[in-house]
Amino acid sequence: GENVEQHPSTLSVQEGDSAVIKCTYSDSASNYFPWYKQELGKGPQLIIDIRSNVGEKKDQRIAVTLNKTAKHFSLHITETQPEDSAVYFCAAKGAAGNKLTFGGGTRVLVKP
Amino acid sequence: NAGVMQNPRHLVRRRGQEARLRCSPMKGHSHVYWYRQLPEEGLKFMVYLQKENIIDESGMPKERFSAEFPKEGPSILRIQQVVRGDSAAYFCASSPAGADTQYFGPGTRLTVL
Numbered sequence: 001g002e003n004v005e006q007h008p009s010t011l012s013v014q015e016g017d018s019a020v021i022k023c024t025y026s027d028s029a030s031n032y033f034p035w036y037k038q039e040l041g042k043g044p045q046l047i048i049d050i051r052s053n054v055g056e057k058k059d060q061r062i063a064v065t066l067n068k069t070a071k072h073f074s075l076h077i078t079e080t081q082p083e084d085s086a087v088y089f090c091a092a093k094g095a096a097g098n099k100l101t102f103g104g105g106t107r108v109l110v111k112p
Numbered sequence: 113n114a115g116v117m118q119n120p121r122h123l124v125r126r127r128g129q130e131a132r133l134r135c136s137p138m139k140g141h142s143h144v145y146w147y148r149q150l151p152e153e154g155l156k157f158m159v160y161l162q163k164e165n166i167i168d169e170s171g172m173p174k175e176r177f178s179a180e181f182p183k184e185g186p187s188i189l190r191i192q193q194v195v196r197g198d199s200a201a202y203f204c205a206s207s208p209a210g211a212d213t214q215y216f217g218p219g220t221r222l223t224v225l
Contacts, residue, residue: 043118043218046213100155104153
């Protein structure tokens, strides 16, 4: 089955700097890659997603890139703010079925 | 437009008791997914349901766990004879038919004493 690896597990950045989180996946047939932000005690919140027919997508300070050949995708957060502090999860959906396979998460701390 | 609703938000059970977790999908969503999150870990898929049908239960433990999504009412995840290892956060997500995007509820945090 699908396996998703996520790095780093923790990331500390200074406010205003950029944060980058990387994920790799194993199933070359995967076609949908969402990113979720989870704050303490809350459910995951979708922040951006990308499909396999697109290489890059941007939404204000957040962007995601996808390299299908290498089977990896990345989340980029620019001009980080303290409210960006949270745990971020990448996920992948295979071509068969609707279930999401999640990475292990990255705890991001933005220091003021 | 209310999001995905889950109740209870916190549930405490003693070993051997039953736990029932409820999920009401977003309005207009006919697909429901259940995921489990152990402390400091990512979410693991458990089961995918449509109204009155289990589509994929490949992530469900073979014993003690069951799920349903009846024609009327919320989806239910039922855990019989709970053990301490069942302590986790259980999240429900929903999506409209034919869509990839899954929207998550706030979760139910189950503690087994």
